[in-house]
Amino acid sequence: MPDTKESPEFIEACRLADVPAGGSLKVDLFGTAIAVVRTAEGVFAIRDACSHADVLLSEGEVEGCTIECWLHGSQFDLRTGAPLSLPAVVAVPVYAVRLIGEGDDTVVEVASTPTVVSPTDSSATSQAATEEL
Numbered sequence: 001m002p003d004t005k006e007s008p009e010f011i012e013a014c015r016l017a018d019v020p021a022g023g024s025l026k027v028d029l030f031g032t033a034i035a036v037v038r039t040a041e042g043v044f045a046i047r048d049a050c051s052h053a054d055v056l057l058s059e060g061e062v063e064g065c066t067i068e069c070w071l072h073g074s075q076f077d078l079r080t081g082a083p084l085s086l087p088a089v090v091a092v093p094v095y096a097v098r099l100i101g102e103g104d105d106t107v108v109e110v111a112s113t114p115t116v117v118s119p120t121d122s123s124a125t126s127q128a129a130t131e132e133l
């Protein structure tokens, strides 16, 4: 019987040094806009589109483990993609991240398969890749 729980494929997204601390970088991977976000808690990847309307989340403010949509102010949990405030009520896909290398040469890789959770799913796990940030 085939293994249906294969590890996701990871694709190089950017250099860690290109992502501002406490900010985000828009990258295009597998035909999809992804926001790579660097926080004190780690590096996250979230689809770069608000679930309320087609607005780039990478243009929003990063606070803790959240990113805020600049248009109407919904905040999204970067670990799960779940909306934490209205008007958005649908989660945004998030992607597992891993960091390869050290120092200025550290590369951010993003999983090619997103994880989408229900806004009420409390069992979601962190997607962050951490190092000395």
Ligand code: FES
Pocket: 050, 051, 052, 053, 054, 055, 069, 070, 071, 072, 073, 074, 086, 087, 088
């Ligand atoms: S477009 Fe993002 S909250 Fe409305």
